Amino acid sequence: MNRVLHLIRGDWRQITRDPMLMLTLLAPVILFFFVRFVTPYAAELARVHLQLDLTVYYDSFLSFMILLIPLMLGMMSGFVMLDERDENVISYYAVTPLTKQGYFLYRLAVPLLMSILFTFFLLAYGGLAPIHITQIAILLPVTALEAPLLTLFLVGFAANKVEGLALSKAAGLIVFAPVLIYFLPMPWQLFVGILPSYWVSKTLLVGLEQGASASFIYAFIGLLVHLLVIRDLLRRFIAKLD
């Protein structure tokens, strides 16, 4: 525990010395305010000027926004790890009492925990759709696991930060999962299920339409998919390091 505290203290010192890191943490906060205040405002503008009712798209909009938080946080942590690997800092951490495993756990746990926190705020106070607390509880684990999955995807496949950028561009396509849910009918859309993000959006959409208990099965399968993919990526990454 003490060793992790060291790392937290190091990061904190970094954050206070470099105000930019602090601002980086603001990205999810800005997203929250965008959803909470700008969206209803834009919908109101569209209603008055264009006679368009955008509120019917709130559910699909939310199923898209919910993916952005773990996407952003997962990639930020991935970029930090890529920077640290390019500069050979990871080998320094490895010889401290923290150990290499401790370092990975920390870099994966931070986006996970922060995703839980920010996703909770987005769902509970985002104001786009009334979501019951049970529904939030069902959604949180599968949504938040998306973050470490993306971190591992970046560092597992990218040889350096430049490849990491190209991969992050490709990984950004996961936000298309909710679009595919709309365009593909039910048995076919299960093929999209190889994209872990499908299960996040599906759980949310089914939950909003049919209630929390109907969405549970999707959350459960999603959780399994995420854990399996994370296990594979972790193996890949560890094999690459040694």
Place this chain on the structure above:
Amino acid sequence: MRLRSAMMYDMKLQIRHGFYYAYVLIAAAYIVLLRSLPLDIRETVGTVITFSDPSVLGFFFIGGLVLLEKGQNIYDNLFVTPYKPEEYIISKTLSLTLLSVVTSCIIHLSAFGLHPNLFLFLLGVTMTSIFFTLLGLGLAVRCQTLNGFFLMSTVYTFVFVLPLVDVIGVWTTPLFYFIPAKASLMMIQSPFNPLGTGQMIYAIGTLTAWIGIAWMWTRFSFRKFITLQMGGGDPQ
């Protein structure tokens, strides 16, 4: 000659780092998305997409390229050779611009078919990409980490992309005419809203002027943060 081989090498590097593969996937996704939209919305969404992704991809990627080479201390060795920083900047900028143009062209042709105004559209993408890649390069030499670069980039690009709100019809002001993105968007939109001669002169002139400013700023930044720091170890 030297510039040409430098550009070839930069392109090879970009292919090896997966830029082109990533953009095959991204272009495919955009094409599917655009083709599924009704034609009247498709034109607006197509303009927004072309401007905000393929046209400015150079800005995004140059951050990683510069930070990686800075971290590996490549510059110390690179610029003791006759290779000039100006050639480095041009080579990086034009090679990334090529990817912008190819991607935009494929997306546009697949979603809208062949237009007589394609040349102006592609010229718009080219000039936009050159401007934003130069801006990204000047910014990247000031940064130490990727996240730092992305954060600074939101500050630096915020003003430059403001005219987007005009395209989606939210708000407009004549002041937008001073911003290069206004000219970019007019040219990228030209297959749907043909430009008059005056508008064409305005758009090309504005972008040329901004590219000139960006070039001087980037060259200055490069000299200050790279050339003058060389051999001195840590710039801080």
